[in-house]
Amino acid sequence: MGLSSFKFWSISHICRQSNNATHLMARTASSSNEYHIWVEDTPPVIANQLRLDREREREAQVLLEGQAEIWQHLFGFADSMALKCAVELCIADIINSHGGPITLCQTAAEIVKFPSLDIPYLARIMRSLVRKKILTAHNPSDSGDTLYGLTPASKWLSHDFELSLVPMVLMENHSWQLAPWHYLSQCVKEGGIAFKKAHGCEMWDFASKNPEFNKIFNDAMACTAKIVMGVVLEEYKNGFDCLGSLKNAGGRTGGMIAEIVKAHPYIIGIIAIPHIISTGSIFIGAPRSMGAAAFFHLVFPGGRCPSFAMMQSCRVLPNLGRASPAKDL
Known part of the structure; x- marks a missing residue:
């Protein structure tokens, strides 16, 4: 039966290295005049090739997973920046003040000091917070706007919460605190303190000369001290x-x-x-x-x-x- 007997046909080609098992089967068939039938079994001629293909597939998958891991670390800073943004915009406080989940537009309306607010940009921030389980997102069955709610983690980002971690979020994500991290390799090669390499003096001297940093740092230390001492006083x-x-x-x-x-x-x-x-x-x-x-x-x-x-x-x-x-x- 020739190809002309079919109403439609096509031929696809891939390189031999991508389908060695088929190549081996075709080569074996071309040199044999007998029928060979395998039922629920692997033809011996390609058994070894299939094993090699599976090993290569596993290696490729492991390599791909490793690449994905690097990309996650590479953009890990974006999660911290989204957290800082949520604190600066008081998103947790806004949702909490409504007593339940609210829409993106309701959230934007509460940020009243900025009439030119970029709502699509805010939406991306909200999606990032949902992905990290800082917020929840619920899509109503009536196809209405997505409702954003709080999670147990959100409470720690509220300015009104007695044990709020807001001061710590603001300090750790401030450019003054981030700068020393760029000197890790230099510290390994030369020794020394990363903060001093970044700012020219140690942290305590920097704080004594910079009232703004001093306040940011003190507020952050005070908030963590209150959390730690609460546990200490309760347990002891x-x-x-x-x-x-x-x-x-x-x-x-x-x-x-x-x-x-x-x-x-x-x-x-x-x-x-x-x-x-x-x-x-x-x-x-x-x-x-x-x-x-x-x-x-x-x-x-x-x-x-x-x-x-x-x-x-x-x-x-x-x-x-x-x-x-x-x-x-």
Whole structure:
């Protein structure tokens, strides 16, 4: 029967290396005058070739998966930037204020300070947050607009949440904090501190010269300190019973010692950190509690917290370390 007997026919060609099994079968058939039939079995002539093809296919799949992994790491920074964008636009707070899922247009309407808001751009940000399970997306059965809702992770991005991670998100994604990461290979080759290579000085010196960075960093440390100390105070409720006083001789704003004093008002808290006094950035844990009164009793004579101007002019607290026996925190 010739090809002319068919109403339609076509011939496709691929290179021999892509279909070696067929090539082997055709070559075997051309040199044989007998019929060979295999039922539920692999022809011996191509068994080895099929095994090699499967191995090559697995190797190609593994290589492709490795490439996909690299692409994910390559654009991993985009997830952090989307997180920062969500915080800056207060997306979690906007959805929470409505008491339930809302549409993209409703979200955009709440960002009232920017009348020229790019809604398609916002949509891409929302899709990114949904992909990372920061938000949920529900498509109504009536083909209405997609509704975006909150997840357990969203709560930590709310500015109103007491244990919010907003300050940490803003700090870690700030250009000042991202710059040192570009110096990792240089640190490996030369040693040293990445932050210093990026900014010309160590972090504490940079903070003392840059009030904006100092505030961003202090806010981030305070928010994490509150989370950590909440767990410590809950799990070790009686762990501070034997203490009469604590002295904070390091750290940023005294947030940890303030949380301890709030939970245990009988403890006298002593701050011995000069930069806190010089910048007026003292952390007041509970200003109307007995604990807060004790907190400042040894730092300032008479237990009275001075004005901000007084704190700015105060450089050193004389005899602070000898004020009372204390355990360092």
